[in-house]
Amino acid sequence: MDEFALIDRYFRRQTVTREDVALGIGDDAAIVVPRSGEQLVAAVDTLVAGRHFPDWFSAAEIGYRALAVNLSDLAAMGAEPRWALLALTLPEVAAAWLDDFSTGFLDLARKHRVALIGGDTTQGPLTISVTLLGVCERALTRAGAMVGDAIFVTGTLGDAALALALDADDDGESAGRLRAHFSRPEPRVAAGLALHDFAHAAIDVSDGLLGDLGHILRASKVGARIDGRCLPTSAAARALFTPERILTAAATGGDDYELLFTAPAQLEASIRDRLAGCDCPVTRIGTIVAGDAFELSGLDGVPMQPARTGFRHFAT
């Protein structure tokens, strides 16, 4: 089987049909038709085997994740995802693996009405690079945070990092929930779209809360005070780990794919209402302050200094 047959067989099974796709998989390039006046939003993320997912991930989980991390990027822009391109490098053509991988990818694509419009399949060490295109009316960037803004985060933090800290033979219900949070993160697409009307700045928490907050602070030229006692954590985490361990994971662990955003404090009730409408919990965790000050208070309310400030792919 050659690469063309491959693409046909597994990826043409998608059931998303969009009228704005003028030409999909199968020519030199794909053609889509944005509506007049729409801004186009584009993000690319690569997953490398052994680095961005553990060995125990199923092919379906890898496929899901490859799209989910990009959906999370577009969610953080307040954008509506529409079209994806998949660059898939595989060591070999394994039918069962491709079947599972494409199912994980296409199921998530269907849920968010994303059409797979093109791709490239090559032979080599397992690497998956997804480009996701979408549109937005007004983009949420990292640069708009204002002094006095409240800082919010969706969902819970630290679960993905704690899933990796579990014993391999821990098969209890709480362990299962942490692992599911890590392997099937829920990109906050609807929440990102809803935040248009409220947020001044936004980012997704992929590298860890403090590292990603740092991006907002630098881009917006402001500081922040975060109350460690307010960080939202899950019941599953609390059932298995100490409060100190959970705080560290929530502050510095990566891969949670929640949204971190700032907005005027007086909008808190409206934000909570609106996000409840898309089934998305939200927690206020701190305040934007002037200058470049940054303070995280610990479980005792006393300022602390975490050792790690976020995941780095090429840490020296």
Place this chain on the structure above:
Amino acid sequence: MDEFALIDRYFRRQTVTREDVALGIGDDAAIVVPRSGEQLVAAVDTLVAGRHFPDWFSAAEIGYRALAVNLSDLAAMGAEPRWALLALTLPEVAAAWLDDFSTGFLDLARKHRVALIGGDTTQGPLTISVTLLGVCERALTRAGAMVGDAIFVTGTLGDAALALALDADDDGESAGRLRAHFSRPEPRVAAGLALHDFAHAAIDVSDGLLGDLGHILRASKVGARIDGRCLPTSAAARALFTPERILTAAATGGDDYELLFTAPAQLEASIRDRLAGCDCPVTRIGTIVAGDAFELSGLDGVPMQPARTGFRHFAT
């Protein structure tokens, strides 16, 4: 140095500024603004070390090629390239390599006014995946070839394949020209745009003339007669190889990145004029015929059947 600093240091040196880039490198996603009514064209191609370029390629040649193969895809659609995203997986952070790679990439981007708007840098086996976005008014697809159309190809064929057949110690002028054709293919962007007014169907010759012509024939549901004596070959090839060896390379060798297109035969003079205006030689090599017949005549004018019909990444 972490990945963020990397992207800053090497890829922000681009000198292409486009007014339609609302947000470039450095946020969760990039934002661009197509003009009202423009169709968006998107292509992705991946280069894997040891598979899509030989060991002797310089980093600058790899960077050039990563963008050139995508430019060639957009050229074959008759599209205007505008914005690129680069997913770069590297075994290590090597400053000299990155400097060369980004120079090769950005020099070609500048030549075609393509802005690098985003990317992702990860650690792993060397893999480069570029997504190229552009726009077009009317796309050239593979599906429009009509019975009676003449078949044309730009430039010369077979040089890239013959470059790989050279002895490593052949350092003559002709050998240098063949190697340059292979390592720095000239994407036919201006020619593709000019073909709007003439061509019925188009593809770029990346996998070999016969393989890529096959895509047009299947998509257009037509057949073809090709005269092997008409295939355009270079003086460098003729100086070093036998006519039979050159014909095989021209018919089945990959990596030439010329445009193969069909158009009404009576437009030949106009096409020749227009492509001369963008410094692009063009040759008529055959005719589209009814049915699914395919015939290639050899150097003696007698129909032949080449053994290979095009490069396949996952040939079984």
